[in-house]
Amino acid sequence: MAEPIGTTREGSLEAPTRHPLDWLNPEFWERASLDAELERVFNICHGCRRCVSLCHAFPTLFDLIDESESMEIDGVKKSDYAKVTEQCYLCDLCYLTKCPYVPPHPWNVDFPHLMLRAKAVDFREHGAPMSARILSNTRAVGKFASIPVVVQTINAANRNKTARKLLEKTLDVDAQARVPTYHTPTARKRLRELDGAGGAKPAGRTRGKVAIFVTCYGDHADPGVVEDLAAVLKHNAMPVRLVERESCCGMPKLELGDLETVLKYKERNVPMLADMAREGWDFTAAIPSCVLMFKQELPLMFPDDEDVALVRDRFFDPFEYLAERHKAGLLVTDFKQSLGKIAWQVPCHQRVQKIGPKTAEILQLVPDTQITTIERCSGHDGTYGVKHKTYALSRKLAKPVETRVAQAEATHFTSDCPMAGNHIAHGLNGTPAAEHPLSLLRKAYGI
Incomplete structure (x- = not known):
């Protein structure tokens, strides 16, 4: 049993530091060692619960604890730890925006790296379903789907309800999920x-x-x-x-x-x-x-x-x-067209780059342009937003963003992640449609 949560805050006011992923260490792959670390970190998360609203991994963990006989982590079966792991899509937001116990804090909590370790151990021990292997092979799927003639067939099938039901059964892609439209030439x-x-x-x-x-x-x-x-x-x-x-x-x-x-x-x-x-x-x-x-x-x-x-x-x-470039006075600002009101969803994988709201900083240089910033996860996150098992959950995660976009009454809705943007726009029935910020900037330049 991990030590009870105390009140120490030693190290918590220092800047977070990220330790390398120790995946070449043989202990990284030992199931007993992994389970012990999962129990330790889960116990810390149980005593804190600040991340409950970020994704479905934390509600899953807390429900397992609260529904156990002891209502503590020792009452949760280790075989159920995987239910938490499968809900984590490695967005990294808990590490960089919520957790007070990240290193250099002595409790040394790196929840995303722990989830990655659990995924890696599970993959080595059990592999992955063929559907997951195919969906994660994005280059091969894209190459095949972009072949002339083939591309029209695939795009047509992706718009066909019967074909989508078949895709759901064979590749676990939810029949309601928005999938990419493929293009040729690439x-x-x-x-x-x-x-x-x-x-x-x-x-x-x-x-x-x-x-x-x-x-x-x-x-x-x-x-x-x-x-x-x-x-x-x-x-x-x-x-x-x-x-x-x-x-x-x-x-x-x-x-x-x-x-x-x-x-x-x-x-x-x-x-x-x-x-x-x-x-x-x-x-x-x-x-x-x-x-x-x-x-x-x-x-x-x-x-x-x-x-x-x-x-x-x-x-x-x-x-x-x-x-x-702009900071050095070298950015061209000869904008020909204003953009009006923009609702901007900040993707998780851009937020954790620790660069600040650079997209908004540049778009705000365009005259008569106002930006509503939405720092909330889209729920898409790789294949999470298309897999049948998690699609409904991804829609719930996207709902607060969709509400904010609708409330903004913006001329344009944008996200630096095209997949996140399309996922949110799908929940809004395409009104407004998703546009990439680069596309908006090009439009403002009139080029």
């Missing part, structure tokens, strides 16, 4: 003429030469946003090109607990990115989760890899990059 084919020629002044941490990591989703499901990103950067007189080659960033496999595949993707992506960084290139991507993977998750998995650290230091959120 973003990489549309932008293959980008050559990165020219030069721009360095500014702050930016070097003024940007290589776009297209991402699986951007390449196959939202190429227009990648085009918007390239157009905005070019309008700001910066050399722009695509990353030479790319595999999936690894976030879908990380959320599954498949750390070995994350390692394979890292070995394909990082050496090439590191070479480009040494040639003077900075990197950005239009999907916050992919940016976070290179800025945080891979560095925490491979803390001693110099190439990983180099790529981390050169990877930026798009609006973080533009804000650095």
Whole structure:
């Protein structure tokens, strides 16, 4: 039994520090060691309960405790711990916005890393259903779905009720969930003429030469946003090109607990990115989760890899990059069109990058533009918002955001995460539709 919750606050006023994921330590994979740590941390969470409103993992934990005979963590079966783990989608918000016991506090609570460890141990011991393996293989799914002729068939099937019921039975994709519309040609084919020629002044941490990591989703499901990103950067007189080659960033496999595949993707992506960084290139991507993977998750998995650290230091959120340029007086502000009222949902994986509201800072430069900021999870989070088992829960998590968007009576609704934006807009019956902030910025520029 873990020690009872006390009143000590030692270390809680210091800035949080994140320890590397100790996944190469044999003890990381030991079930008994994992269960002991789960019991310890769950007991601390039971005595605090500040995170109850963040996601469904914490209500699940507290219900298990409250419904047990002892009404303490020792009354919960260890076999039921997995019910908590499966509700965590690794958003990291509990660590960075709620928990008072994160390191350097001596209780050393890192709930997301503990959930990741539990997912990884479960994946190694039991594997994952074929449906989960397919859904997390986003690059392969996107490549197949974007083949000419095939793309029309898949998009039509995704709009057909009978086909969606079949998809629900075979791949566990809820028949009501909004799924991507696939495109051909892909973003990489549309932008293959980008050559990165020219030069721009360095500014702050930016070097003024940007290589776009297209991402699986951007390449196959939202190429227009990648085009918007390239157009905005070019309008700001910066050399722009695509990353030479790319595999999936690894976030879908990380959320599954498949750390070995994350390692394979890292070995394909990082050496090439590191070479480009040494040639003077900075990197950005239009999907916050992919940016976070290179800025945080891979560095925490491979803390001693110099190439990983180099790529981390050169990877930026798009609006973080533009804000650095603006601070140096180098951002173009020749806006041709106001945007009116914008309701902006801040994605979890952008919030935990610790960069501040850079999207709002840039969009507010557009004359006659007002922004309502909504710092609340969309409930989509990877495959959580499409899987039949969790879709209804994801809709409940999205409801407060949908209410705020409706109350804002905005001209535009936007989210830096296209998947989160579409999930919220789906709950609003598409009124207003979701637009990416990069698309809005391009519209304001009139380019």
